[in-house]
Amino acid sequence: xxxWLTSPAGTGYFLVLPSLIVIFGIIIWPILYSIYIxxxxxxxxxxxxxxxxxxENYLKILQSRVFWAAVGRTFYFTGAxxxxxxxxxxxxxxxxxxxxxxxAFMRGLIILPWALxxxxxGMMWKWIYDGSxxxxxxxxxxxxxxxxxxxxxxxxxxxMNFVIVAxxxxxxxxxxxxxxxxxxxxxxxxxxxxxxxxAGAWRRFRYITLPLxxxxxxxxxxxxxxxxxxxxxxxxxxxxxGGPAESTQVVTFYAxxxxxxxxxxxxxxxxxxxxxxxxxxxxxxxxxxxxxETLYAEAI
Amino acid sequence: MLxxxxxxxxxxxxxxxxxxxxxxxxxxxxxLLSVPPHWIPKNPTLRSYKEIIFGGVRTTRAARYFKxxxxxxxxxxxxxxxxxxxxxxxxxxxxxxxxxRGRRSLLLMILATQMIPAVGIIIPIYxxxxxxxxxxxxxxxxxxYSSFVLPLMIWIMMGYFQTIPIDIEDAxxxxxxxxxxxxxxxxxxxxxxxxxxxxxxxxxVAWNEFxxxxxxxxxxxxxxxxLISEFSTxxxxxxxxxxxxxxxxxxxxxxxxxxxxxxxxxGLTGGAIKx
Numbered sequence: 099x100x101x102w103l104t105s106p107a108g109t110g111y112f113l114v115l116p117s118l119i120v121i122f123g124i125i126i127w128p129i130l131y132s133i134y135i136x137x138x139x140x141x142x143x144x145x146x147x148x149x150x151x152x153x154e155n156y157l158k159i160l161q162s163r164v165f166w167a168a169v170g171r172t173f174y175f176t177g178a179x180x181x182x183x184x185x186x187x188x189x190x191x192x193x194x195x196x197x198x199x200x201x202a203f204m205r206g207l208i209i210l211p212w213a214l215x216x217x218x219x220g221m222m223w224k225w226i227y228d229g230s231x232x233x234x235x236x237x238x239x240x241x242x243x244x245x246x247x248x249x250x251x252x253x254x255x256x257x258m259n260f261v262i263v264a265x266x267x268x269x270x271x272x273x274x275x276x277x278x279x280x281x282x283x284x285x286x287x288x289x290x291x292x293x294x295x296x297a298g299a300w301r302r303f304r305y306i307t308l309p310l311x312x313x314x315x316x317x318x319x320x321x322x323x324x325x326x327x328x329x330x331x332x333x334x335x336x337x338x339x340g341g342p343a344e345s346t347q348v349v350t351f352y353a354x355x356x357x358x359x360x361x362x363x364x365x366x367x368x369x370x371x372x373x374x375x376x377x378x379x380x381x382x383x384x385x386x387x388x389x390x391e392t393l394y395a396e397a398i
Numbered sequence: 399m400l401x402x403x404x405x406x407x408x409x410x411x412x413x414x415x416x417x418x419x420x421x422x423x424x425x426x427x428x429x430l431l432s433v434p435p436h437w438i439p440k441n442p443t444l445r446s447y448k449e450i451i452f453g454g455v456r457t458t459r460a461a462r463y464f465k466x467x468x469x470x471x472x473x474x475x476x477x478x479x480x481x482x483x484x485x486x487x488x489x490x491x492x493x494x495x496x497x498x499r500g501r502r503s504l505l506l507m508i509l510a511t512q513m514i515p516a517v518g519i520i521i522p523i524y525x526x527x528x529x530x531x532x533x534x535x536x537x538x539x540x541x542x543y544s545s546f547v548l549p550l551m552i553w554i555m556m557g558y559f560q561t562i563p564i565d566i567e568d569a570x571x572x573x574x575x576x577x578x579x580x581x582x583x584x585x586x587x588x589x590x591x592x593x594x595x596x597x598x599x600x601x602x603v604a605w606n607e608f609x610x611x612x613x614x615x616x617x618x619x620x621x622x623x624x625l626i627s628e629f630s631t632x633x634x635x636x637x638x639x640x641x642x643x644x645x646x647x648x649x650x651x652x653x654x655x656x657x658x659x660x661x662x663x664x665g666l667t668g669g670a671i672k673x
Contacts, residue, residue, distance in 0.1 A: 109577050110496035114504065117489035117548050124545030125511045128522035135521060190411075193404045204405060206659040210412055213655035215606030217623040218644045222419045225637060233418050236434030247433065267415060275663050328515040332608050336627060350517045357521055358613060367521045374518035381513035385506060 129374070136368035142361040155368035165369070168349040169376075171258065175348055176326040179265040184318055186266065187273025188311075192303075194274070195281045205278070212271040216329060220336025223264035227251055227337075251338055254345035261337050261346055265326070268333075273318055280314040281307070313387075320384040327377055349373055416648075422641035423447070430637060446642040463632075464643065467625040473536050474621060475604035478543040482551045483597050487589070489548075490555035491581060495564070508549045516546075516609045524613055534616040542610050547600045554599065558592030559585070595661030602651040602662075622647045 139151045159165050194205055211219070226233045229249030238244045251257050284307065292302050331350035334340060340347035340355070347355075353373060357366030422430055423446060425439040453461035492498075493505050523542060524533075532538035562585060570580040586593070608623040615624060626647055629640045655662055 104577065106496045106577075107498035110492045110498035110501065113488040113492035113496070116485035117508075117552060118504070120485070120541070120544050121508060121511055121548055124523070124541060125514060125519060126507075128519040128526065129514065131522040131526070132519065135525065190408050193401065193408060196401055198401050198405060200405070204408065205663075206656060207409070208412055209655050209659050209662065210416060210652060213602060213651040214416065214648050215608065215623050215626075215651065217606075217608050217626050218419075218648050221626060221629070221640065221644050222415055225422065225641065226415060226418065228637075231431045231433070231435065231637065233435065236437075240434050267411075279663070324513050328517075331517065335608075335612075350515065353517050363521055363525070370515075370517045370519075370521060373515055377513055377515055377518075381510055384513065385509065 132367050132371055135364055136371050138364045140363040140367075142363055151364070155365050156372070158365070159369055159372060164344075164347075164352065165349070167344070168347050168352040171345075171347065172327060172330060172349045175258065175262060175265070175330050176323050178259075179262045179269060179326050180319060180322045182262075183266045183269040183322065184273045184315060187270050187318075188277055188315070190270065190274045191277035191281060192307075194278055208274050209271050211268045214268065216268065216332035217336055219264060219268045220333050223260070223267075224251075224337045227260055252342055254343045257338055257342055258346045261333055264337060265329070265333050269322065269326070272322070276314055276318055277311060280311055284310050317384070317387050320380055320387060324377055324380045324384065327373070327380075419641050419644055422637060423645045425638060427638055446638045447646070450639065450642050450646065460632075460639065463620075463625055464646075467620050467622045470536070470615075470619050471605055471622040474539045474543060474619075475601050477536070477540050478547055478604045479597050479601045481540075481544055482547050482600050483593060486548050486551040486596075487555055487586065487593055488581070490552040491559050491585060491589075493552065494556050494559040495567075508552060512546070512549045512553075520610065520613055523610075527614060533614060534619050536619055538614055539611060539619060539621070542614065543604050543607060547603055550603065551596050551600055554596050555589070555592060558589050558596075561592075562588050591661070595658060598654050598658050599662055602654060605651055 136155055137150060137152060139147070139149050139155075141147070190208065194201065194208070214222070227250045229235070229247060229252065232247075232250075234250065235244070235247040239247065250260055288306050289302055292306060297305070327350065330348040331354060334346050334348055334351045335354075338346040340351050349369075350373065353366055353369045356362050356369055421437070421439060424442045424444060425436065426441055426443060426445075429436040429439050429441070450461055450464050493501060527533050527538045527542075530538075532541075566588070567580050567585055570584040571577065575583060606623065607621075608627070611621045611624045612627070615621065626640075626643050629636075629643055
């Protein structure tokens, strides 16, 4: 027994055990418990009643138009925020990769939006968008683009885009940092050779930089999509609470309302299980990318 | 010259929104609420900071809540960081250096848990915490946070352990150290800068977390993000006060991130960039 404990395998298990207990106790066990709850009707307002209803919750959700509308909004939120944040991130990274005075300072500063909490970020943008006193109104008025202050967030067609802008601002740094790190691994000799061969800036970008960034951008798209679905709740909660007229009600917020406002725990559990499944599709893609593309490939 | 124009644009994009929050927090109401607002306040004042920290005529209640929330955030984020550093670092070492059956699948499973959305596990966690009478307690938040901070830390720290030459460890064991002895006396001290960086990262993540705290806390253990989210409903639409709270809540993560940016950037990108 003592010999086993001091063997590599024994020590290995011994050292990972505490972490495993915490991670699996608080994540895997609840996930399984969640399936169990989702097969029952559980209203917190009727304690003691807990009838088994089978797949009824899932069937109801899949037939619900509110659910599919929320899923659609979630995809729009995710696609737009991830796409634009990566494009802006790529642009910023390319600039910060050039030689200029104060480069180190700018590279450090770029992390600022990431460090803010989603709550402060949401509050800040809500204040900027404010219909009576907001900075956006003030700025546009001074520029002469509008004649009078507008209540931006009251427009069901536009509200989601304002939420997305706030999310993009906070999420851009991660893209910049990833792409910048990848850019620094490209040997400058490649560019010099291309210059000698007469390739202009655009061709060097198109045929050297972009192909070498392909993997990191792919990785960013997947991981940021997962994060965006996950984080959509915070930003929507802070800026619009799903309104106006449900126009920003993403699926995470819908699950929250169902469960913790209407106290339908069984229905909510089924709902959140479906959200997890959607995300797991991305997660599987991500794991494959991580497995094949990163420095951990050998380690795993 | 074009490059500097672009850099100025990037600079404005990065700092302008947060600067406006800071300016709002040091403005007086009439200046802030004029149309258009005074971008540079004529009479900047730190009064709102004084009131939120020490309490004022109208704000004693807000100040009391604020202090309590700061305390809760420090307790939760601090204890999560400490626990994750201790058990996460040894787990991470084990995954990097030791070969044992099931190691690969365990590691992949731990990675996969990072993908699970909070909303996917909040309901069972809520029910479990309710049954254990852990709702609205530090312990409940501490345990919940640890479960999603740990995988992140194990993953990031693996990058640091990989950079420590295995020869050093072997030499220590030749000199009579046991495997654990070599880990504690040689490997962990060498990995200390990496551990510190990961700890800072964990602290920021735990400090900023909102969703779990919103659901699992009620009155006694509200963290700062939850309090901030209630500012407008609880204390009326006082934009100066709201901005002040936002700036104060952001100070720890912003200062930590800017001071240790090098480490954090490494931590954020370490797992994703080849060599």
